[in-house]
Each structure stands twice: as structure tokens, then as C-alpha cells.
Amino acid sequence: MMICCLNPDCPNPLNPNGNKLCRTCDTPLVPQLRNRFRIIQVLSDEGGFGRTYLAEDVDKLNEKCVIKQLAPKVQETWALNKAMELFQKEAQRLQELGAHPQIPTLLAYFEQDNYLYLVQQFIDGQNLLEELQQKKKYNSSEIQEILLDLLPVLKFIHEQGVIHRDIKPQNIIRRRTSPSSKKVVSELSGNLVLIDFGSAKQLTMKVRMKSGTSIGSQGYSPIEQIRDGAAYPASDLFSLGATCFHLLTGVSPLKLWTEHGYNWVKDWQQYLKSPITGELEQVLDKLLQKERQHRYKSADEVLNDLITKQQPSSQLKAATATKHITKLPITQLPFVSKPSLLLRNSLLVGSVIILFGSGEFWYRQFHHLGMIISASLNQPHSSTANQEIISHQHAQTTIGNFSLISTVKGYTNSILSVAISPDGKILASNNNNTIKLLSLVTGEEICTLSGHTNMVNFTSFSPDGQILASSSKDKTIKIWNLTTGQPIRTLEGHTNSVHTLAFSHDSKILADGSDDNTIKLWNLATGDEIRTLTGHSNSVRSVAFSPNNNTLASGSFDNTIKLWNLTTGKQIRTLEGHSGKVTSVAFSPDGKILASGSFDKTIKLWNLTTGQQIRTLEGHSGKVTSVAFSPDGKILASGSFDKTIKLWNLATGELIRTLEGHSDGVQSVVFSSDGKTLVSGGDDKMIKIWQTSL
Numbered sequence: 001m002m003i004c005c006l007n008p009d010c011p012n013p014l015n016p017n018g019n020k021l022c023r024t025c026d027t028p029l030v031p032q033l034r035n036r037f038r039i040i041q042v043l044s045d046e047g048g049f050g051r052t053y054l055a056e057d058v059d060k061l062n063e064k065c066v067i068k069q070l071a072p073k074v075q076e077t078w079a080l081n082k083a084m085e086l087f088q089k090e091a092q093r094l095q096e097l098g099a100h101p102q103i104p105t106l107l108a109y110f111e112q113d114n115y116l117y118l119v120q121q122f123i124d125g126q127n128l129l130e131e132l133q134q135k136k137k138y139n140s141s142e143i144q145e146i147l148l149d150l151l152p153v154l155k156f157i158h159e160q161g162v163i164h165r166d167i168k169p170q171n172i173i174r175r176r177t178s179p180s181s182k183k184v185v186s187e188l189s190g191n192l193v194l195i196d197f198g199s200a201k202q203l204t205m206k207v208r209m210k211s212g213t214s215i216g217s218q219g220y221s222p223i224e225q226i227r228d229g230a231a232y233p234a235s236d237l238f239s240l241g242a243t244c245f246h247l248l249t250g251v252s253p254l255k256l257w258t259e260h261g262y263n264w265v266k267d268w269q270q271y272l273k274s275p276i277t278g279e280l281e282q283v284l285d286k287l288l289q290k291e292r293q294h295r296y297k298s299a300d301e302v303l304n305d306l307i308t309k310q311q312p313s314s315q316l317k318a319a320t321a322t323k324h325i326t327k328l329p330i331t332q333l334p335f336v337s338k339p340s341l342l343l344r345n346s347l348l349v350g351s352v353i354i355l356f357g358s359g360e361f362w363y364r365q366f367h368h369l370g371m372i373i374s375a376s377l378n379q380p381h382s383s384t385a386n387q388e389i390i391s392h393q394h395a396q397t398t399i400g401n402f403s404l405i406s407t408v409k410g411y412t413n414s415i416l417s418v419a420i421s422p423d424g425k426i427l428a429s430n431n432n433n434t435i436k437l438l439s440l441v442t443g444e445e446i447c448t449l450s451g452h453t454n455m456v457n458f459t460s461f462s463p464d465g466q467i468l469a470s471s472s473k474d475k476t477i478k479i480w481n482l483t484t485g486q487p488i489r490t491l492e493g494h495t496n497s498v499h500t501l502a503f504s505h506d507s508k509i510l511a512d513g514s515d516d517n518t519i520k521l522w523n524l525a526t527g528d529e530i531r532t533l534t535g536h537s538n539s540v541r542s543v544a545f546s547p548n549n550n551t552l553a554s555g556s557f558d559n560t561i562k563l564w565n566l567t568t569g570k571q572i573r574t575l576e577g578h579s580g581k582v583t584s585v586a587f588s589p590d591g592k593i594l595a596s597g598s599f600d601k602t603i604k605l606w607n608l609t610t611g612q613q614i615r616t617l618e619g620h621s622g623k624v625t626s627v628a629f630s631p632d633g634k635i636l637a638s639g640s641f642d643k644t645i646k647l648w649n650l651a652t653g654e655l656i657r658t659l660e661g662h663s664d665g666v667q668s669v670v671f672s673s674d675g676k677t678l679v680s681g682g683d684d685k686m687i688k689i690w691q692t693s694l
Helices: 078-097 128-135 140-159 205-209 225-227 233-249 255-262 262-273 278-287 299-310 311-324 343-353 360-377
Strands: 002-006 015-017 037-045 051-057 061-071 106-112 115-121 125-127 173-175 191-194 396-400 403-406 418-420 426-431 436-438 445-450 456-461 467-472 478-482 484-493 498-503 509-514 520-525 529-533 542-547 551-556 560-565 571-576 580-586 592-596 600-607 612-616 624-628 635-640 643-651 655-660 666-671 678-682 687-692
Touching: 002 037, 037 061, 037 635, 051 484, 061 078, 078 106, 078 140, 106 467, 125 128, 128 173, 128 233, 128 551, 140 191, 140 278, 140 445, 140 520, 233 255, 233 299, 262 278, 343 426, 360 612, 396 580, 418 666, 418 678, 426 456, 426 687, 436 456, 467 498, 478 498, 478 509, 478 624, 509 542, 509 551, 520 551, 551 571, 551 580, 551 592, 560 580, 560 592, 592 624, 600 635, 643 666
Parallel strands: 456 498, 498 542, 542 580, 580 624, 624 666
Antiparallel strands: 002 015, 037 051, 051 061, 061 115, 106 115, 125 173, 173 191, 396 403, 403 687, 418 426, 426 436, 436 445, 456 467, 467 478, 478 484, 498 509, 509 520, 520 529, 542 551, 551 560, 560 571, 580 592, 592 600, 600 612, 624 635, 635 643, 643 655, 666 678, 678 687
16 A cells, blocks of 8 residues: 655655655655545646645545645745635535536545645546547547537536536546446447536626636637636537547647637638538537637537437428427326326436436436426416427327327428337337437437438337347448447448348347348347348348247348248248238237238238238228237237328238328337337328327
8 A cells, every 4th residue: 555745746756655754755644634535646737736636535435536736836926816716616616516417526625734625526437538549530420429418517517607618628537337337338338527627617797798817728718718718608618619629630729729829710620531420510610610609609509409400401490390389288298197197296206217227328318308397397388488399299089999199290301110118118210310219108308319320211129128229221220228328339231221120039139121132130249240131132121030039021122021040041931922012021929920011002911830821901092111010919000101000900800990190101100018009100200109908
């Protein structure tokens, strides 16, 4: 065990435990600051103002903490007082802001032996500059994830009247996942923590109107901060933009500032080593505007643009108009049972603690969601201030035993795929090149998953509920961790758009279908391709595993269905009979029947033992796009270009009823695992949720 000398000028501060004096500088050694904190290592030298140390808190079972020491080497009274003022303000800021999970907590602040000390929570991880040095470069989706992680933190501190004034890669730490954690995380998983509030100032009128001391880092700090000492929320946003620029290009803004002043921000794109998305480029360009009045004014504005700039400009007006749809108060949401409504506050807490476990990603999303709902509880029911995209409609359309209980709006493209998590709590759907996740408990949007560079065609939850897979026109498949909301890996290999996905029932294998006429099987544990199945002469648009995982069915635009032996990869047989493209295949829960939907406007039921047709279901007046079995195997749902969903009795082949409500073709239908909810998505850019008692 070593003991660390607290003389900030000592060149070799580590000493054997038990020494009374430092063996290098003869300074008396302090075994424990305040009889509590044992200094074990120097983390950094603060350039003439003291040092930062790693320490152990003996009162907390030797839990690690960080101790900042103020020992300024200045003789001028003004400079000394200013340094002490900033140090004290940092402690005050941490005291006020440290309740946020992405800001270190203040543990203690005191004076000892003529030095000031600030003790704060230790964040186990590495800063983004260290990460950049290892990683070399970041792509568009990774930068967007960084923005989405940090902007809510900036929103929080700005709402508390504080600006950071020194945002840069060195002051952002990515929290390292504990080795004992059972989470499966991606390379870049773990939330970001904003550190070093030593430059933070209150957003007072004095700061806004009067020039002050220039505090910050040249290159990362905006012109008003360097020139006038003035700081605003927009100042932090410039620094965030400069940080993202550094991570994208590997070029230090300090170097550019030294050589070109602020001229580099006019054509920052020339330093990009690889292309980024146009949407991200627009956001960064506005963050990096030299003049404050041309920049974003708030973190909320940036967050809004990160979503809306993904929409085609011709559709922005319509999407904006959708935001003004009045949302019903939480007491009228059809998703919530009456006992839950009697405990309205419990709904907010329960949605955080019970629905999604302890994952920090879900905690952050639902903490924000809880504030939205809490605010709506305090609004008069007649208020029109709410501008959420999602519109919940109370059951107005009842068809037999089925009710249309909610319509989800705000999408920019056709809903090609809807999927429900095995626990029935999350709904996933495509939205242009992103995936939206909604809560089926509250009906609110949870988050948007971004990473694909082209249209998302299909989404699917693994049977164990741990991951989500998405396929895209960009020829890739992405696997998402539902605990962190981060991509685990990207599966590449197809030469054309990937349209369909299916998980094996043990969640070990993923099958896909592509416009390159092939099917690929993937090992989900390793991300390796197991094999490629060839035989179709046109696009493969649907795949499904049999309940025993022995057989894979594939439906193709070549008008056929093929059955494959998963052990050998060989074809078992080809089912022929449709006169149009086969769009969807599904196995019955007992594995005895295969259903197929086709552009010939029919659904066919097949005996899997003999390969013979059992019957043909006719009734749609448009192409059939999707088929799904209810969990009990008694009902088959089919969606069609005729704008309807039909429910069929599997025992008799008779039509039970037709669900009407979509204003354009239905592209996807899916049952919840309990069979009580049916979700449909269509070309009308809406999702409809139907409640059934069957």
C-alpha cells in the first residue's frame, strides 16, 4: 500500500505506507484527508492550480472517489480570489446538479492545511479523447448517439440556470460497464457523463450583459465566450458541435483555431474523411455557427432537429401539423386498466421500475416520459398545448368483439412492419430509416433507434425478448440490445435489400430474405453467417421457423413457397399453387399448418406433412400482404391492399369478421403473445391497435 504526498509540486508523490515525511520533498504525509479519504494516485496536474487525485473513501468500504485540490500558484489577489470563487462554484454546481445520473455527485467540500479540496463521485470509464485515440474515427450513427445522450444533460443543467463553458472530449466520460453485469453491450454502450464544472457559471443578468473572465478551451469555445467572457446555452451547444467535429474528423479544433481563428467553421466539412448523413451535417452546421444568433438556442431545438431533419423536406409541413393533434389526458388512455388509473402516480413509477427493469437506457427514457405524463396530469383537459406526435383515440369503432382502441400517427412513410415484444409491452415499427419503439402500456413513444442508412423494411423481437433485429434497404441487418438501446452488431453479406427476418424459437439463429433471391442464416451469439440458402428465382419476402426449429419456410416473388431442412440446408419441397407473388408465410402454433398470403388476393393453408393444400381462403379484393396466427391457433389474421384486416376461423375456413379503419393498404399485422391485441400498420402511415376478447 502506498501513500500519496499532497504537495502539488512534488515530482514523485508516491511513498511507502507508514512514512511520516515524503521521501522526495520532505512534506509531512497525510494518511487520510478528514480521517476519511485515502489518496492513492495522482490523476492529473491542473497546471499551477493543484492536482486531481484518485482516492478511497474508507467510510464507504474503500469505494473509489476523485479529489480535486486547489493550490493556485498566483500572487495577484484578484486571480487568487477568482480561482477560489470558481472552485467553490464547482462544488455548488455539483451539489445542485449531482442528482442527475450523468453528472458526478459531490461527496464533500472542505479546507485542510491551507488547501481547498472537492471530493466527487468516481466515474469508471475513459473520456472521449482517449476513446478517439483507440477508435480512430466515429460514424454518423455513433455521433448521433452521443448527441442524443448528452443533449438531455445540457437541457437539465441549462434549466437549472447553469452553463458548463468547457465541453470537450476530455470532459465527457463513457461509463464502463461493470464486469459483473449480465448485460450484453455494444462497443459504444454505456451512458456518457459530463465532468469538470469548474468553469460553470450562473445564467444571471450580470453574466448575460457584462463581459467577464474568458473561461473555456480555445477551439471548442465559441467567439462570445473567448472574446467577451459571456456564456449562454448556445455557447455550450457550439462546444458540443466542436466536440462532435473532433470525433468525426480526428482534427483538433484547437489546431484549426490557432491557424484560422473561427474561419474553419465555415467549411468544416472539408475535414471529413468519410461521408456523413445529410441530416447530421445540417445539425452540426447549425451547432458550429460562428455567431450566436445563427446557432441553436436550446438543447430541445437540437433534439427536435435530430428527428425532423430525417424527414423529407416535402413532408415536414405535414409532420409538423401532426404534432398539433390533441392528445387525450392520461385518464382516458385505453391501454391502462381501471385499477391502474386509480393509482395515477403509481403508473409513472411503475413504468420505470417494473416494466423495463434496471437498464439505465430505459430509466432515462421513462424518466423523461414520466415528466411528460406528470405535466399532462396537471393540465386542464381542454388544454391544446400538448404537441406530441402520437394521437390516442378512445374506442370509437367497435366491430363485433373487437375495438379499435388507438391510432398512432406521425410517421413519414408507409408502415411496412410492426412487431410486439414477447411480454406485450413494447411495439416496434419502421419509420423511414429508423425504428420507433412505443410503450403498449402507456401508448407513448419510448425512443427512436437510428443507424440504418436507408429504408427499414422489417423489425422482429427475439423470442426471449432480449434483442430486436431490423432489416433494411441498405442491404444490412442490425441487432439492437433492448437493455441499452444500442446496436450490438451489423450483419452484412447481401447484395440487395433485405426484406424479412425470423428468429428461431430458441433465439439462437436469425433467418432473413433478400431481393438478391437468397436466404441467409446467422449465428446470433457470434454474428457469423451459418449458410446461404439458394433456390428461389425472385425476391424472398417472408421467412418463418417451424415451432420445433427443424424447418424454415420461405415465400418468394417467384410465386412459390420453399421448405428447408435447417440441419442440412437442403430443400425439403416446393409448394406451388399461388398465381401471384407470395408475400407472407406463417406456421400455426402446433406446427402442422403453414399459411401463405399472395398478390393473387388469396391465403392458402398447407399440410406440412404432405405438402398438399388444405384450403384457399378468398375474400380480399386486393393483394394480401401479411398473415399471422393467433397464439392459440384458432384465428388467422390477414392484411391487404384493400385497406382491411380479415380474421378467419382456422377450423372451418370461414371469415369471422373484417376490421376496417385504415385509409390505405395494410402492410403488416401481428398478434400479441396473449392473443388479446392485434396491431396493424399500413400505407396510410398509421399504426392501429385493436383489442379483442376472442
